[in-house]
Amino acid sequence: MTRLVRARKNGIAKRGSVGVLAIAAAALVAVSGCGGGSPTSAANDGSGKEGPALSQAIAPDKWVSNSSEFKEAANWDSAKEVSVTLGAGTLTPSNLELVAGQPYVIEIKNGDTADHGWSALEFLRASAIRKVESPSSEIKMKLIKTINVRAGKSMPIFVVPVLPGVTKMEGLTNGSPAAGMTGTISVTGPAPTKPAPVIESLSTVGEVAAAADLVKAAQPAWNTAASVTIEMGDNADVHFFKPKVTTLKVGVPIILTFVNKGKVLHEYDAADLFKTMAVWKVSNAEGWVEGAVVRPADLEAGGQSSLYVIPTKAGTYKLADSTPGMESMAATIEVVA
Numbered sequence: 001m002t003r004l005v006r007a008r009k010n011g012i013a014k015r016g017s018v019g020v021l022a023i024a025a026a027a028l029v030a031v032s033g034c035g036g037g038s039p040t041s042a043a044n045d046g047s048g049k050e051g052p053a054l055s056q057a058i059a060p061d062k063w064v065s066n067s068s069e070f071k072e073a074a075n076w077d078s079a080k081e082v083s084v085t086l087g088a089g090t091l092t093p094s095n096l097e098l099v100a101g102q103p104y105v106i107e108i109k110n111g112d113t114a115d116h117g118w119s120a121l122e123f124l125r126a127s128a129i130r131k132v133e134s135p136s137s138e139i140k141m142k143l144i145k146t147i148n149v150r151a152g153k154s155m156p157i158f159v160v161p162v163l164p165g166v167t168k169m170e171g172l173t174n175g176s177p178a179a180g181m182t183g184t185i186s187v188t189g190p191a192p193t194k195p196a197p198v199i200e201s202l203s204t205v206g207e208v209a210a211a212a213d214l215v216k217a218a219q220p221a222w223n224t225a226a227s228v229t230i231e232m233g234d235n236a237d238v239h240f241f242k243p244k245v246t247t248l249k250v251g252v253p254i255i256l257t258f259v260n261k262g263k264v265l266h267e268y269d270a271a272d273l274f275k276t277m278a279v280w281k282v283s284n285a286e287g288w289v290e291g292a293v294v295r296p297a298d299l300e301a302g303g304q305s306s307l308y309v310i311p312t313k314a315g316t317y318k319l320a321d322s323t324p325g326m327e328s329m330a331a332t333i334e335v336v337a
Contacts, residue, residue, distance in 0.1 A: 051095050051184045057126040057165025062199050063143065069195040070128030070160045074103040079158070083107040086116040086149065086171045089180035096169065096185045098161045101192040107156045110149035115287075116181070117148040117172030123185045125202075126165065130158035134286035136303035141282070142293035143205045146172065149287040161187040162197045207292040208312050211278040218253040218310055219280065225308075227255040230331070232299060232321070234262035241319055241331035248311045248335045257306040260299040266321050266329070268305075269296035273317035273333055280308040296322070311335045 058064070082104060085092045098104060108118045124144050132139045132147060134155050149155050164187045171181025191197055208214070218225075231242040239262070248254055258268045274294040281288045283306045294307055314337045321329035 052166045052186055054168060054184065055166040057122055057163045057167050057187065058199065060122075061202050063125040063202055063205065064128060064162050064197050065200040065204050066195060066198040067128035067160075067162075070162060070192070070197075071130045073195060074128075074130075074160050076103055076130075076158070079103040079105050081105045081107070083109055083154075084118065084169070084183075085109040085111050086118060086181065087111045088114075089178065091169070091171050091181045091183045094183040096183065098185065098187050100161050100164050100187050100189040103158070103160045105156050105158055107154050108147050108149055109154040110151055110287075113151050114173065115148060115150050116178070117146045117175065118169065119146045119172055119177075120167065120169035120185055121145055122165075122167040123161070123169065123187070124159075126161070126163035126167070126187070128160040128162055130160075131297070132157045132289050134284060135300070136285040137299045137305045138297045139282045139284065139289045139305065140295035140297040141279070141289060141291035142295060143202075143207070144289055144291040146175075146290045147287065148172070148281075148289070150285075153286040155287045155289075163191050164188055205292050206275060208276065208278045211292065214278040214310050214312075215280045221253050222255065222280070222308055225253045225255055227257060227306075229257045229259055230268070230319070232258060232260045232262055232266040232268065232329070234264055234266075237328075239266070239321065239326050239329045241321075241329055244331050246319075246331070246333045248333065250311050250314050250335055250337050253308070253310050255306050255308055257304055258299060259304040260301055263301050265298055265300055265323075266326065267296055267298050267323050268319065269322045270317055270319045270333055271296055273311075273315075273319075273335070276313040276315070276335075277307075277309040277311055282307050 080102060082096065084096060084106060086109065110116050129144050132155055147155050147157060166184050166186045169183050169185050171178045228246055230246055233240055233242065260266050277294065279292060279294055281290045282294060284304065299305060314335050317333045319331040319333050
């Protein structure tokens with residue numbers, strides 16, 4: 001697999017090398033007070049063979065809330081590369097073996113002629129997720145729920161497993177579990193202690209209240225939803241967003257597309273606005289990611305990302321590229337009642 005690493009302010013080349021996560025011998029229960037439960041029945045991958053017994057890594061209503069500390073502490077130069085292939089009724093490997101505290105680039109491949117999704121929500125809640133990245137763009141969310149990959153494409157996810165356990169993963173077709181596409185993720189070793197995981201309620205993710213209900217009600221409307229495009233560009237030393245002012249409306253589903261028509265990488269950063277939006281998915285040429293709370297992300301030259309969102313709070317919000325040297329990139333997104 002070709003590892004996707006770009007030189008940017010939050011990437012390896014500009015950040016420089018940082019220390020590898022320290023792994024302690026302390027048991028998970030001593031660290032988090034949850035997870036590490038007794039094994040449940042063994043998982044069946046659809047082939048008739050049973051995989052490892054499931055062992056809860058984290059309670060259903062919890063998540064690792066300090067993932068940014070693990071992302072910063074990890075040495076991404078040492079990230080191990082593994083892959084999961086989605087096929088017609090298959091998930092390969094049926095058991096993914098990982099080590100707590102080790103950074104990974106897990107490439108989610110779709111070897112089929114139809115689009116498929118990958119779901120491993122308990123594993124994702126028990127891990128530190130840096131980003132999902134593909135050739136056209138990166139996708140960042142505070143909580144990732146599913147990664148959907150177009151036929152013949154791949155979507156690598158940069159992740160540090162934090163809490164040990166054996167959790168379920170499965171393939172999806174049209175958003176529903178697909179027969180035979182079931183497996184497990186085994187995370188072994190003790191949880192890191194530097195930094196130590198902070199386990200909090202999912203309410204601390206900051207997802208908009210009733211976001212799931214808003215998105216479910218709006219999904220039929222997205223077929224005919226309004227689409228707004230914001231271009232990112234550069235002309236000599238001048239970098240810009242176009243238009244300078246974009247207007248959205250509270251409660252109206254929108255496909256908000258960022259297109260990089262420039263010659264260099266740019267970032268779309270409207271963090272204050274993103275926190276007020278109910279999110280269905282963020283889509284690019286390789287697939288789409290469903291989750292909660294969009295985070296600022298980079299676009300390669302020629303790339304684009306589409307945010308399927310519902311604004312919920314009126315206000316005037318700043319749009320910027322916070323990369324050093326891009327201070328001229330400033331625009332406004334207005335949300336009106």
